[in-house]
Amino acid sequence: MKILITGANGFIGKNLIVELKNKGYQDLYLCARNTTAAELEQYTSDCDFVFHLAGINRPLTEEEFHTGNVQFTETLLQLLKKQNNKAPIIFASSKQAMQENAYGKSKLSAEQALLEYEKEAPDKVFIYRLSNVFGKWCKPNYNSVVATFCHNIAHDLSIQIHNESSELNLIYIDDIIEEWISLLEGVTIRPALDHRYYIHTIHQTTLGKLAEIIESFKESRRNLQASDMSDALVKKLYSTYLTYLPEEEFSYPLKMNVDQRGSFTEILKADSFGQVSVNISKPGITKGNHWHHTKTEKFLVVSGQGIIRFRKLVTDDCTEEEQQILEYYVSGEKLEVIDIPPGYTHNITNIGTSDLVTIMWANESFNQDKPDTYFLEV
Template sequence: MRVLITGANGFVGKNLRLHLSEREDVEVVTFTRDDDPASLPAMLREVGFVFHLAGVNRPQDPQEFVTGNADLTQILAQAIRAEAESTGRKVPVIYASSTQAARDNPYGLSKRSAEQALFEALRSQQIPVHVFRLPNVFGKWCKPNYNSAVATFCHNIARGLPIQINDPAAPVTLVYVDDVIERFLQLLDGADAQVDAEGFALVAPQYSTTVGELAKRIQGFRDSRDTLTIDRVGTGLIRALYATYVSYLPVETFSYPVPKYGDPRGVFVEMLKTSDSGQFSYFTAHPGITRGGHYHHTKTEKFLVIKGQARFKFRHMQTGETHELVTTGAEPEIVETVPGWTHDITNIGQDEMVVMLWANEVFDRQRPDTFACPL
């Protein structure tokens, strides 16, 4: 299928183009600000689906709201209707409108007029039209210092620049660009329309938060490079915000140093700490060196030798039972320490040993739960 994307160079358009480029069954035709709206009828004769993402939201001249939103959409709607009347082809349309369309400001009025043009022109011909009144969309490639607080906060905080917050308690509703595009593609592939009571297409999940909370979260991502403690970035809004923040990093900050502690045995490096899932680190040991020689009451650890040859020794603190095993970097194998067993690890190879380590809790110097007891 050939699809048309208007506003193909915009924030959502760029993300949509990337997703579509991953498919072999779709060819993309683009319409940008450099193109003449008069070319739309000819473009439509070649496509089977339209993503209408073009729009104006912060012009120098308020009249551009009308020409860039209402008028352009009117031209598109008339061209699609004419195509249906002349050839019988009913080209479905997805339109990225805005929640601002419910307001009586110049931008909202122009978006509402565009919505009406599509509904009136297309539904009379039973042409599928999906109008999304999107809240604040965020994600990679959104323009900072323009109309997105998330983009501005991410861009500035990643560069150590100040941010301005007029009202930290101001509510904000967000939707992640990947979730928007996932719904767009579902409709492209024939999914059933899901609409609200007013007939507007739905996208989920949507997130409710405040401007102050946004700034706090994003600043926390920046601070994690110093504290090594990362937020819970694997699900939901925080996952999407973290991915967005990282996408604004300047190339010169793609990497950052972490502390390294060395002694005659080797080095110990902490990589990452979490609020409730422990920490990750690694250590090295020279040939013949033994590390450990302690036990824990509650703390547990997972060791993975990624280079060299290691001998692990264990002794039960009550029964005196012992256990010994050998692992190597050539055969990945997790060795887990068990509370109440003193343990150590010795490099029995001829080269430096490198071991990755996860502990289920972050090391607390005031309560280390680590008690020396050589084997």
């Protein structure tokens, strides 16, 4: 299939192109500002599908709205009619088409031209009214509040909020691309009553909440608190935020608690899932010798050789001196998780000649005021 994409260098265009290539589409006609009239005529004569994404939303003069949004759309349709090419067209319009401003009026006029064209090519025109689209590669300080907030917060710049309670309906770029490619591949999608199409996955929030969420991503490098990725909006915003980090700041240090035995470092924590840490023990060192009432842990040795020992605190059939000590030999050569149940005092000993590296998960974050940790030799 040969696919024509106008506005190929734009935010939506870039995301569409890479996903089309992921899907195996290779015959892409990319139309941008430097595309010649002759090239556009050749594209329209040969294409099987059109994504019409080109448009003007930040012109120097209001006349450019008409030139970029209305006249270009009319030119595109005239070329298709001239070639008798009834390829389906997806048009990226805007919800501002319902507004009485110059941009909205130009988008509405472009829509009307497409609806007239549809009379000659029934069921071939798909007008999508989009608003507040966000995701990777969106230009900050332009027309996306998400892009601006992500960029400014990631770069330690201030953000402006005039009304924290102002409501937003956000659309994630991947949700748009997924629906459009489904339509390209023949999935039937019903329009709304006004003959326009709308992306159904819309995330509602407020301007103040949006800023709070994005600020929490920056703060998470300090407090190690993981965001709630079960919230679809939070997950998509976090993925978006990371793309605005300065490239020299992709990494960040962790606080290592170091002594002669090795080190212990917290990596990530959250009330919803507990805490993940990494423990490094020097050869011959034993760590632990404690037990918990409620806290549980999982140990995963990823490098070195060690032994994990357990002793149950209370048994019915023997004295403390007679209690059996359980032993599990662990190694980075064979990854296995060892569960640490409550009521068992336990320790881990490095029996190798190199550092013993253990990934540890606890079902609760460490609370200094209520550590639920009681020292007792195994």
